[in-house]
Amino acid sequence: MRSWLTATLMLIAAASSAAALATAGPKPKSVAAARVRPPAVQTPADTASAMAQGERLALQSDLAWVGQYNGAITGDVSERMVAAIKEYQKSKGGKPTGVLNPQERAVLAETARRRQDNVGWKIVTDAGTGARLGIPTKLVPRQASDADGAKWSSPTGTIKVLLSRRKEAGPTTAKLADREKREPGRTVDYTVVKPDFFVLSGLQNLKKFYVRGTFRGDDVRIMTILYDQATENTVEPVVIAMSSAFTPFPAGALGPPPRKLVEYSTGLVVTEDGAILADREASDGCQAITIQSFGRADLVADDKDRGLALLHIYGVRGLKPLSLTEGVAKASVDIVGIADPQNQGGAAAISSAKAQVTLVGTGGDLALSPAPAVGFSGAPALDDGGQFAGVALLKPLVAATATASNAAPASQSVLVTGDTVRKFLKAHEITANGTSTDAKTAVVRVICVRK
Numbered sequence: 001m002r003s004w005l006t007a008t009l010m011l012i013a014a015a016s017s018a019a020a021l022a023t024a025g026p027k028p029k030s031v032a033a034a035r036v037r038p039p040a041v042q043t044p045a046d047t048a049s050a051m052a053q054g055e056r057l058a059l060q061s062d063l064a065w066v067g068q069y070n071g072a073i074t075g076d077v078s079e080r081m082v083a084a085i086k087e088y089q090k091s092k093g094g095k096p097t098g099v100l101n102p103q104e105r106a107v108l109a110e111t112a113r114r115r116q117d118n119v120g121w122k123i124v125t126d127a128g129t130g131a132r133l134g135i136p137t138k139l140v141p142r143q144a145s146d147a148d149g150a151k152w153s154s155p156t157g158t159i160k161v162l163l164s165r166r167k168e169a170g171p172t173t174a175k176l177a178d179r180e181k182r183e184p185g186r187t188v189d190y191t192v193v194k195p196d197f198f199v200l201s202g203l204q205n206l207k208k209f210y211v212r213g214t215f216r217g218d219d220v221r222i223m224t225i226l227y228d229q230a231t232e233n234t235v236e237p238v239v240i241a242m243s244s245a246f247t248p249f250p251a252g253a254l255g256p257p258p259r260k261l262v263e264y265s266t267g268l269v270v271t272e273d274g275a276i277l278a279d280r281e282a283s284d285g286c287q288a289i290t291i292q293s294f295g296r297a298d299l300v301a302d303d304k305d306r307g308l309a310l311l312h313i314y315g316v317r318g319l320k321p322l323s324l325t326e327g328v329a330k331a332s333v334d335i336v337g338i339a340d341p342q343n344q345g346g347a348a349a350i351s352s353a354k355a356q357v358t359l360v361g362t363g364g365d366l367a368l369s370p371a372p373a374v375g376f377s378g379a380p381a382l383d384d385g386g387q388f389a390g391v392a393l394l395k396p397l398v399a400a401t402a403t404a405s406n407a408a409p410a411s412q413s414v415l416v417t418g419d420t421v422r423k424f425l426k427a428h429e430i431t432a433n434g435t436s437t438d439a440k441t442a443v444v445r446v447i448c449v450r451k
Helices: 002-024 044-049 053-065 079-091 102-119 173-181 229-245 418-427
Strands: 121-125 132-136 142-146 149-153 159-167 186-193 198-204 207-216 219-228 262-269 275-279 288-291 295-303 308-312 332-338 350-360 365-369 379-382 388-394 413-417 443-449
Touching: 044 079, 053 079, 053 102, 053 229, 079 102, 102 121, 102 229, 121 229, 132 159, 132 229, 159 229, 173 186, 173 198, 173 207, 173 219, 207 229, 219 229, 262 332, 262 379, 275 388, 275 418, 275 443, 308 418, 332 388, 332 443, 388 418, 413 418
Parallel strands: none
Antiparallel strands: 121 132, 142 149, 149 159, 159 219, 186 198, 198 207, 207 219, 262 275, 262 443, 275 308, 288 295, 288 443, 295 308, 332 350, 332 379, 350 365, 365 413, 379 388, 388 413
């Protein structure tokens, strides 16, 4: 503006001098007209382009969370992004300039953060596929998974998030999108097909649906969100954020490790007549389960959501179950278990390890650090008073690195609280009758043999 004003003043001065010359002497034969062009006015898109990539990503994400932006969150500057800024400014009674001032940006960020907290927004890594997703854990607190994917749902089933995985020869996004369109009951009203992903949305029977899918080689991964139309105002801003956060093949992802043919874990004796609490993952798919020193055990029940399994040794008496009193895991716990024999020269010695307890995300999950040794999964954790505080479970580490601002690696060790354990046992009509306070006499080695 200053340079333009200076140029204008110079032009006026030149014109005045010319006029003075015209009156003072003879008129020159010709006077060349000087053209001065002011610099172009900076547009809102120019302002956005000058931002760092991370700032643009955060801005698009925040606009999506307040319901103004419905595009892909890529950090790229677009007319849609500028229009979203203007609409947000108008909704707040401001002037729609397309450029947020510091006060407007701060209010937008705080509003988006509150909305994330309200739905329990959390980036999770699915252990079965290695895919990363953004999940509104307060809207869909129920979770189940297997080798083919995972499912999150609301208590009443009005909202569902499905992650599916399958093998398919020669997939393309066009073929995948066409197949998804033909799902029974679907009416598609929005379609985007790119070489590396596709998006569909519309109605499926009486629910709204959103699908985003892609592939790598012959591995197909698709995220589907289903929600009742009555929940539309709550869910739709979250859908945009979920679409952006969906990372089906994270950089550096290792995928789930192969299942061991022989897997060792720790079991906790909970009744005198042979009921054993164990890690579901370590007891899954076993051709035979053996409790060292006692013989064969049967899998009676399991809980995929909580990662617990109930085993039973028949024909035994006089076991010493641990008292499952209501201990409280505070800053740290002592974990009592039996390491994998390959980690301790074939020995079956019982040992203990201390771990710090950390609250992870907004879902109330508890992580343990450092993770105990392999073989400790299923081991009891004791609080600082020596009372039962829960069970330690080891999880496969599926991501080699944590990438992106909203991504976090999966926790390698978690604590299932004592209250959760007691509810699991009660649901399967097991009355824990332990009185022992010595965890070392109440743990056994569980051996799973797979085909």
